Amino acid sequence: MKVKRKSKSAFVQSFSGMTLSIITVISLSPLVLAVPGQVSLHSLEQSAHRQPQKIAQSSGTDTSERSQLLQQANALYNQGDFKGAEENLRKLIKKFPEDAFGHFQLGNTLFQQKKSEEAITAYKEAIRLKPKYALAYNGMGMVYASQSSWEEAITEYKKALEINPNYAEALTNFALALLQTNKKDEALASLEKALKIFKEQNRNEKVNQVERILREIKTADDPSVS
Structure with a gap:
């Protein structure tokens, strides 16, 4: 049990540095929170x-x-x-x-x-x-995520997804918050759904970003995976 707990802790820590940086890139196409000029x-x-x-x-x-x-x-x-x-x-x-x-x-x-x-x-x-403003609920979730208030963030993302279950940015944000609370299986399901939607929308940049997250998860599970 101690080994498993240690593994979970290492998994969460491996994402703590990258989660917020991804949030400010991937989740904001319906928002305005990306690099100026883009x-x-x-x-x-x-x-x-x-x-x-x-x-x-x-x-x-x-x-x-x-x-x-x-x-x-x-x-x-x-x-x-x-x-x-x-x-x-x-x-x-x-x-x-x-x-x-x-x-x-x-x-x-x-x-x-x-x-x-x-x-x-x-x-x-x-x-x-x-x-029924899904984008605003997603925005609130992002604020909470920036404060590492993951449960509050998850609550807001859920509200966004109740309004629009196919809101791919919120699905991605939701997954990133779930990863921080050791809910990896649920996070993976949300990411796979987001990836499918981004592909259907021909949003290749978002596809690449979600695929990157999935690779990071695989690497965190097995450091030998490159």
């Missing part, structure tokens, strides 16, 4: 189940001003100016307080600045406005 707030909005169109239609407000503020936030974000992006998103929210997507993106930008509690508040407001 992700577009505006284009991500368009890909997120076409939510912005629904928001704009329901708001009855000047969507051109909204679009301009988002574009400005996007430009600042991609320059690494997260504070500037935050300021533009706060202007958007002041003008369009019922814009769930604006609150969601604000949460992403705050997370980049390591303002964890503020990010959670922004995500919660997005969820209040749009209860």
